[in-house]
Amino acid sequence: MLRREMVRRAGALAVRLAQSVAVLWAAFTVVFLILHVLPGDPVSIMLSQSEDGLSADPAQVAALRARYGLDRPLPVQYGIALYRALHLDFGQSIQTGQPVLATLRDVLPGTAALASVAFALALLVGIALAVATHHAPEGATKAALAALPALGTALPTFWVGLLLLQVFSFHWPLFPAMGNDGWRALALPAATLAIPTSARIAQIAGRTLADAAAQPFATAVAARGVGRARLMAVHLLPNVAISLVTMSGLIAGNLLAGSVVTETVFSRDGIGRLAQLAVQTKDIPVVEGVVLLAASLFVAINLAVDLLYPLLDPRIGK
Amino acid sequence: MNAPSPVLAVQELAVTYHLPGEPPVNAVSGVSFSVRPGEILAIVGESGSGKSSIVSALIGLKAPNARIGGRILLEGEDIAAATPQRLRALRGRRIGFVPQDAGLSLSPLRRIDAQIDEALRVHGMPRHAARARTAEILADIGLGGSARIARGYPHELSGGMRQRVLIGIGIANDPALLVADEPTSGLDVTVARRILDYLDGKIREKGMALVIVTHDLGIATRRADRVLTVQDGKIVETAPALSIPPPRSSPAAPAPAQPGEAVLMVAHLVKHFPGRRGEAAHAAVDDVSFHVPRHGTTGLVGESGSGKTTIARIVLGLETPQSGAVHLNGHDITHATGEARRLLRRRMQIVYQNPYASLNPRLSVEDIIDEPMRAFQVADPAARRLRVRALLDRVGLPRRAGQQTPSFLSGGQRQRVAIARALALEPELVVLDEPTSALDSATQGQILTLLRDLQAGAGTSYLFISHDLGLVREFSDHVVVLRRGRLVEQGAVRQIFECPAEAYTRELLNDSSLRCWHLSPLGKAS
Numbered sequence: 023m024l025r026r027e028m029v030r031r032a033g034a035l036a037v038r039l040a041q042s043v044a045v046l047w048a049a050f051t052v053v054f055l056i057l058h059v060l061p062g063d064p065v066s067i068m069l070s071q072s073e074d075g076l077s078a079d080p081a082q083v084a085a086l087r088a089r090y091g092l093d094r095p096l097p098v099q100y101g102i103a104l105y106r107a108l109h110l111d112f113g114q115s116i117q118t119g120q121p122v123l124a125t126l127r128d129v130l131p132g133t134a135a136l137a138s139v140a141f142a143l144a145l146l147v148g149i150a151l152a153v154a155t156h157h158a159p160e161g162a163t164k165a166a167l168a169a170l171p172a173l174g175t176a177l178p179t180f181w182v183g184l185l186l187l188q189v190f191s192f193h194w195p196l197f198p199a200m201g202n203d204g205w206r207a208l209a210l211p212a213a214t215l216a217i218p219t220s221a222r223i224a225q226i227a228g229r230t231l232a233d234a235a236a237q238p239f240a241t242a243v244a245a246r247g248v249g250r251a252r253l254m255a256v257h258l259l260p261n262v263a264i265s266l267v268t269m270s271g272l273i274a275g276n277l278l279a280g281s282v283v284t285e286t287v288f289s290r291d292g293i294g295r296l297a298q299l300a301v302q303t304k305d306i307p308v309v310e311g312v313v314l315l316a317a318s319l320f321v322a323i324n325l326a327v328d329l330l331y332p333l334l335d336p337r338i339g340k
Numbered sequence: 341m342n343a344p345s346p347v348l349a350v351q352e353l354a355v356t357y358h359l360p361g362e363p364p365v366n367a368v369s370g371v372s373f374s375v376r377p378g379e380i381l382a383i384v385g386e387s388g389s390g391k392s393s394i395v396s397a398l399i400g401l402k403a404p405n406a407r408i409g410g411r412i413l414l415e416g417e418d419i420a421a422a423t424p425q426r427l428r429a430l431r432g433r434r435i436g437f438v439p440q441d442a443g444l445s446l447s448p449l450r451r452i453d454a455q456i457d458e459a460l461r462v463h464g465m466p467r468h469a470a471r472a473r474t475a476e477i478l479a480d481i482g483l484g485g486s487a488r489i490a491r492g493y494p495h496e497l498s499g500g501m502r503q504r505v506l507i508g509i510g511i512a513n514d515p516a517l518l519v520a521d522e523p524t525s526g527l528d529v530t531v532a533r534r535i536l537d538y539l540d541g542k543i544r545e546k547g548m549a550l551v552i553v554t555h556d557l558g559i560a561t562r563r564a565d566r567v568l569t570v571q572d573g574k575i576v577e578t579a580p581a582l583s584i585p586p587p588r589s590s591p592a593a594p595a596p597a598q599p600g601e602a603v604l605m606v607a608h609l610v611k612h613f614p615g616r617r618g619e620a621a622h623a624a625v626d627d628v629s630f631h632v633p634r635h636g637t638t639g640l641v642g643e644s645g646s647g648k649t650t651i652a653r654i655v656l657g658l659e660t661p662q663s664g665a666v667h668l669n670g671h672d673i674t675h676a677t678g679e680a681r682r683l684l685r686r687r688m689q690i691v692y693q694n695p696y697a698s699l700n701p702r703l704s705v706e707d708i709i710d711e712p713m714r715a716f717q718v719a720d721p722a723a724r725r726l727r728v729r730a731l732l733d734r735v736g737l738p739r740r741a742g743q744q745t746p747s748f749l750s751g752g753q754r755q756r757v758a759i760a761r762a763l764a765l766e767p768e769l770v771v772l773d774e775p776t777s778a779l780d781s782a783t784q785g786q787i788l789t790l791l792r793d794l795q796a797g798a799g800t801s802y803l804f805i806s807h808d809l810g811l812v813r814e815f816s817d818h819v820v821v822l823r824r825g826r827l828v829e830q831g832a833v834r835q836i837f838e839c840p841a842e843a844y845t846r847e848l849l850n851d852s853s854l855r856c857w858h859l860s861p862l863g864k865a866s
Contacts, residue, residue: 160360160404242445245399246459246509247432256458260449336449336493 038328042321049317050107050310054100057306064116064304065092090116107314113307117300122311125296130315132202133292136284137277139208140215144273147216148223149262153254155224156231171228174221179280183214183287200289211288215280222276226269227262234261264335271324278316346374347415347516347549348398354409355393355402355573364407367393368573371410375517375549380540382564383553386780390573391553395521398551399437400427415516433463436510436548438539440522442503446494452505453478453490459512473512481508481538500531507535511542518543520552524559528643529807529848536563555780558810602631603769603801604638604655609664611650611825624650625661626825632769632818635795637802639816639833641809641848647825648805652771655803656688657681669768686716689762693774695754699746705732706742709760716765731760734797735790752783756790763794771803776811788815809849813837821845 065086087093090113091102106113112122151170158164190210191199201207234240235258243257266273281294289295293312300308331338355368368390375381385391396402397412400419412420414434419427431437439445447455453474460470478484481504494502503523510518520539524532540563543550554560560567569577611625625647632638640648653659655666657676665674673684689712692698699708709728718724732742735756746754755775762770772791776784788811794800806812812819812833819836821828821844829842840846 238439238441238444239447241401242437242439242506242509243447243458244401245431245435245437245439247428247430247462248458249428249462252462257447257450264449337495 038325042325045321046314046317049313050104051100053310053313054103054306057304057309058096058099060304062304063087063092064306065090067303068116103310107310112311112314115300115308116305117303117308122307125308126293126311126315129291129293129296132290133278133281133285133294135208136211136215136281136290136292139212140219140280141273141277143212143216144219144223145266146220148220149227149259151220151224152227152231152262155228156235156254157250168228171221171224174217174224177217179214179218179283180287182217183211183284186210186214187287202291207288207290211284211290214287215277215284218280219273219276222269222273223266226265230262230265231258234258260334264331267327267330267334270327271320274319274323278319344376345416346376346413348551349374349413350398350410351413352410353394353397353412353420355390355397356407356409357403358405358407366573367406368397371570371573371575373568373575373578375551377516377547377549378544379566380543380550380552380564382560382567383551383570384555384557384560384567385570386555386782389570391555391570392521393573394570395519395553398517398519399435400431429463432459432509432515433513434516436513436515436518438503438507438510438518438520438523440525442499442506443526445506446502448494451491451493452483452497456505456509456512459509463513477508477512481505483508499527500535503527503531503535504538507539507542511546511548514546514548516548518548518550520550522554523552524554524556529809530643557781601634603634603669604632604803605665605667605670606630606651606655607665607667609651609654609661609666611647611654611659611661623825625654627664628820628822628825628827629664630818630820630827630830632801632803634801635799636817637795637804637815638818638820639812640803640805640820640822641807641812642822643807643848645824646822648807648822649773650825651822652690652773652803652805655769656690656771657684686712686765687767688769688771689765689767690771690773691755691758691762691775694778695746695751695758696778698758699754701746704743704745705737705749705757708746708757709742709764712761712764718765727764728760731764734763734794735760750783751779752786755779755783755787759787759790759794763798763800766798767800769801769803771805773805774807775804777806777808784811791815809837821848 065083068086069083084093091099094102103113110123114121115125118125148171151167155164155167155170158167187199187210190196197209198207199210240253240257243253248257278293281292282298283294284290285292285295286298293315296308297312299305300312351372353368353371354366357365357367359365371390371394373381383391383394393406396406397408397420400422402408408420410420411418414430419430419435422430446452450458456474456477457470460473461467465473475484475490478490483489483501483504489497489501494505497505507520507523510520518539523539524535527535536559539550539552542548552560552564557567566578566580568575569579607629609625609628610623613622613624628647628651630638630640640651642648650659654661657673661674665672667673668684668687673680676684703711706725706728709731710724713719713724713727719727728742729739732739737753737756737760741749741753741757746757749757755778759775775791776787779787791802792815795802802815804812804816806815816833818830819833820830821836821842823844828844829836829840836845837849840849
């Protein structure tokens with residue numbers, strides 16, 4: 023019986039892994055096609071940026087195109103790219119000539135630091151806001167608190183970033199306006215990125231709290247003499263944890279998308295800025311690399327969520 | 341009478357709800373009563389009568405927008421005027437609470453023993469003492485001995501087990517007052533009886549006072565010392581339980597059906613459902629035969645899991661049996677398919693249990709009633725319209741209700757719409773699947789009267805499914821008792837109710853308010 027159960031679980035895991043691989047392949051293919059359908063040629067873009075851009079030598083262009091394989095038919099290019107990607111070779115950046123994998127490896131820690139600090143901040147602020155809204159007495163205060171998450175998601179990230187720069191860097195020079203060095207340089211970008219994320223978390227947490235508190239068990243627990251704080255911490259917040267884990271793929275997506283704008287505004291090195299530059303210059307291998315990285319992240323998070331569920335919610339699994 | 345001083349004395353209780361921008365609503369006013377140690381007081385009323393507001397006030401958990409007037413003296417202390425801190429200390433320690441909805445009233449992500457333990461520890465019991473007391477409580481509620489259950493989560497327990505756990509939590513700290521709010525809602529009759537027996541015993545043993553809130557007059561008269569009837573937030577009657585006549589005490593004598601004339605004949609029906617991986621198949625229906633007399637009613641009785649619903653689904657052609665046959669007017673319809681099956685739907689209709697789920701919320705009432713006639717192109721639209729109006733009249737709904745969507749209607753009105761829809765095609769047989777179990781007792785009576793009148797008028801035959809024996813006795817000509825998919829016994833209603841042959845039937849009847857009335861007239865445990 024135990025053995026059969028293990029076989030069943032192993033089978034389910036194998037299916038999930040196969041699905042993950044399919045998602046990655048689809049992401050790779052879609053990006054490849056979109057980049058090739060878009061107008062503009064990476065070699066011309068690169069040459070136009072060099073000093074004598076206007077007078078690009080046709081022979082030079084042809085040589086470069088041949089070097090990057092851009093003169094071959096599309097299916098062949100796709101086949102080669104896929105074959106290399108399967109061997110973790112994403113080619114070289116057309117702009118810098120550096121291997122894509124090394125480029126990604128260089129900028130990943132910066133974004134990871136930014137995203138994790140922003141996430142921790144957002145989790146703290148978002149849950150605190152949801153709990154405060156839940157406990158606020160009916161009336162103007164509660165209405166104002168309840169409106170904050172919607173406001174937070176509505177604010178454009180670049181504008182928040184510029185505002186924070188204006189206030190905390192230019193007006194009161196508390197934090198550096200740009201750069202990668204130390205936690206002080208991390209403060210403003212992390213705050214910028216945390217605002218929309220915390221708003222999203224507050225929305226999810228608020229809704230789950232309201233649902234859980236309206237269930238009969240909340241009354242039954244209170245009728246045992248359990249106080250508000252313990253009711254919240256022991257009986258209601260675990261429900262919030264479950265719904266946040268469910269949404270963690272979405273939250274990670276928010277963080278990654280937000281990092282593009284944030285890193286650009288604060289001139290930080292990171293995946294987001296790399297993606298922005300690569301798209302601008304149509305640096306196909308780099309864009310492919312960034313997209314595959316993002317897709318892998320998604321897939322990994324969703325896989326982890328599926329595996330984590332039975333631990334968090336006894337009603338699932340078993 | 342030299343009675344001990346009351347545990348609870350409620351004086352001129354008033355509960356008022358204040359909504360911003362609206363005049364305050366008086367949910368309860370002028371309610372006074374008292375309960376002595378070891379006494380059981382039942383508060384009876386329909387939904388909306390103010391019962392729930394009284395419960396909230398008694399357990400010190402009023403809604404934030406509710407104001408409480410009057411005094412609630414618990415062991416001499418006015419809890420209506422107590423501070424929130426004081427109330428918190430009293431809740432669970434001096435005032436125990438057994439909620440309704442056993443399925444939803446345990447914290448879903450906490451283990452059973454942890455929830456009992458919590459009830460003790462929040463009132464300051466040290467860890468080791470609480471552990472010992474938890475084990476004691478688990479044993480007392482009949483869940484001791486199995487670590488798997490104690491360490492389990494609420495969803496792993498049956499409804500009856502969950503309600504025991506909730507009672508265990510309610511009495512964990514030996515409170516002076518226990519408030520039980522519909523403690524048997526959603527439970528099978530036999531399980532409900534065991535739960536009530538257990539509560540009864542605990543109250544007498546510990547000398548607690550019990551306030552039991554219910555809409556079931558049968559439970560109230562059988563279990564309580566006194567019954568308080570609440571209507572529109574006021575007490576309309578306080579009486580010792582014995583002086584209240586038993587509910588539904590008019591056993592109607594329906595005209596006996598002509599023998600041999602059956603609309604529906606069901607013979608040797610067998611239906612297995614495949615077991616889960618590796619388990620044996622599960623027999624939902626095992627060799628069941630019965631009939632429904634023309635212009636008559638056959639009642640299908642049994643606890644949940646007895647196969648009632650599966651049989652109804654087979655009759656309606658929604659399930660195919662492995663063997664056995666269903667005859668409608670002498671024709672074998674067991675394996676009818678396609679157009680033949682579709683045409684049968686015109687002759688057999690169903691009224692479902694839950695009128696909140698069985699009506700399309702986006703259609704108007706007229707469209708809902710018209711839909712079956714439209715499907716069978718019974719007449720032109722104008723004629724159908726007239727027929728819809730006539731049906732509305734027949735089920736006692738105002739014509740203007742026809743323009744509305746179901747959300748504007750009460751539960752009873754919705755069930756009337758469902759009945760009108762079932763009758764629209766003038767079927768020979770209507771399956772009534774617990775048609776009143778979602779309704780309160782007064783509405784139940786109205787719906788049953790309506791169904792009986794319609795039967796007298798149109799001569800429809802009913803297959804009536806219920807777990808409520810009182811209803812079955814009142815409503816059926818012929819009774820079929822089922823247990824775990826097998827036929828226990830069947831016969832004319834008087835025969836089954838007055839001299840049941842089978843022990844199981846007698847056990848079932850013992851739960852029924854009717855039978856219990858005759859056997860043990862409110863025999864209070866000594």
